[in-house]
Amino acid sequence: MNRLFKYSFLTAAALTLLSGCDQKLNVAPTQSIDDVAALSTSKDVEVTLIGCYDGIQDGDVYGGAFQYVSDLYGDAGEIRFGGTFANLLEIFDKQLTTANSTADVTWSDTYRAINRCNNVLSALDKVEEAKKARIEGEARFIRGSLYFELVRLYAKTWGDGDNAANLGVPLVLEPTRSVTDADYRKRNSVAEVYAQVLDDLTKAENLLPATNTIYATKNAAAGMLARVYLQQGNYASARDAANRVITSGRQRLVTPFSSLFYTFLRNGGANPAEYVFSMTVTSQDGTNSLNTYFGATVSSIPGTAGRGDFRILPAHRALYGAGDTRGEFFQVAANNTFTQKHLDRFGNVPIMRLAEMHLIRAEANFRLGTTVGAAPLADINAIRARAGATALTEVTIADILKERKLELAFEGHTLHDIKRLKGKVGALDFNSPRLIFPIPQREIDANKQLTQNVGY
Known part of the structure; x- marks a missing residue:
């Protein structure tokens, strides 16, 4: 159970007691408003749902941390960390402590967003009938993804031993509005967490509309299902979910490759037609931590920004073939090389693109010996053609995995692909305890039901 819920409850209680000292103060403070009153109308629930999106926009959630952690943690010679933050250096060196601030805040901010989803789902009976399916679908999509x-x-990782015995994370599926001993939960198993994820996302796909402005859609849920199934090695389900996204026609591969990025500077803040789901960032709201760390100020490109902490090394750039425009999508500044994917200070954070669905379908079809939707070679050549790379005449699993690496570089897939493919990060095996975040020490101290990960 997240400590922040406990602290907010105690604060509310203290304020309530103080209010009795003076008749003028005999008004319930907003922190202690009754939950029935707070979620008493359809509008209240809709506002809370917006709060769910605000929660995942956080820079330590889908505003960038989920993505850059995977790339930094899974790196073995293609990125150089040139920053000064100890928490990021620990991740880069694979030497985390239980007090690592990224592990701590990502845990707490994610559970805070989950609690907002739980509040929405607890009050669906207050929602106007015409809106109920969409609102439930959005809340389930966010909770399942988190x-x-x-x-x-x-x-x-899934498949590292017994999924039913390995400790996952605590599943909290009801709103937390006050804290008792019953609210301090043990860690559910990896299998139980994945089952809940699949349940939420499957229901979300059925409930969500095909279009929904900047919010979650049917394709967003199907795309996330494709990711989950791929992580589990359930290739048939991964293939079918990715195929549903592709054949819906709601997204398309856009050209040139560079038009997928710089959404604020060059596209007026609008998403390219390839984005399946993203975090919207404006000059007033939203955070793009990918820009913070991968980005840099480039004098020749007004509107760029960033600390320049994550620098791209020659070993990565050497992976691209001649004519591949992705291999040129880098910027040299102050004698360092940066990806151009995240230079835009207010650029939207891409969570899922259609290209990923083609790559998932190609890999799954190849492993299964099927051609659902398209042959693997056709999917891979569609991605390569957009990048200006030479078409392949035949394809192997190594070709598919390399294409995935090049196309989705620095978008948050590195560590998770290494784990599902049972590879290595440098000298570390995929299942090394050093490649798993610690349960934050503050959570362990507050909740004696929690068990720490091995090695911490």
């Missing part, structure tokens, strides 16, 4: 990210970071 538990997927948590279990991938804080627990053994």
Whole structure:
């Protein structure tokens, strides 16, 4: 149970007691407003749902941390960390402590967002009938996606031993509005967490509309399902979910490759037609931590920004073939090389693109010997053609995995692909305890039901 819920409850209680000292103060403070009153109308629930999106926009959640942690943690010679933050250096060196601030805040901010989803789901009976399915679908999509990210970071990967025995993360599925001993939960198993993720996302896909402005859609849920199934090695389900996204026609591969990024500077803040789901960032709201760390100020490109902490090394750039425009999508500044994917200070944070669905379908079809939707070679050549790379005449699993690496570089897939493919990060095996986040020490101190990960 997240300590922040406990602290907010105690604060509310203290303020309530103080209010009795003076008749003028005999008004319930907003912190202690009764939950029935707070979620008493459809509008209240809709506002709370917006709060769910605000929660995942956080820079330590889908505003960037889920993505850059995977790339930094899974790196073995393609990125150089040139920053000064100790928490990021620990991740880069694979030497985390239980007080690591990224592990701490990502846990707490993610559970805070989950609690907002739980509040929405608890009050669906207050929602106007015409809006109920969409609102439930959005809340389930967010909650399912967040538990997927948590279990991938804080627990053994799927298939590393007994999923039913390996400790995952605590499943909290009801709103937390006050804290009792019953609210201090043990860690559910990896299998239980994945089952909940699949349940939420499957229901979300059925409930969500095909279009929903900047919010979650049917394709967003199907795309996330494709990711989950791929992580589990359930290739048939991964293929079918990715195929549903592709054949819906709601998104398309856009050209040139560079038009996928710089959404604020060059596209007026609008998403390219390839984005399946993203975090919207404006000059007034939203955070893009990918820009903070991968980005840099480039004098020749007004509107760029960033600390320049994550620098791209020649070993990565050497992976691209001649004519591949992705291999040129880098910027040299102050004698360092940066990806151009995240230079835009207010650029939207891409969570899922259609290209990923083609790559998932290609890999799954190849492994299964099927051609659902398209042959693997056709999917891979569609991605390569957009990048200006030479078409392949035949394809192997190594070709598919390399294409995935090049296309989705620095978008948050590195560590999770290494784990599902049972590879290595440098000299570390995929299942090394050093590649799993610690349960934050503050959580262990507050909740004696929690068990720490091995090695911490």
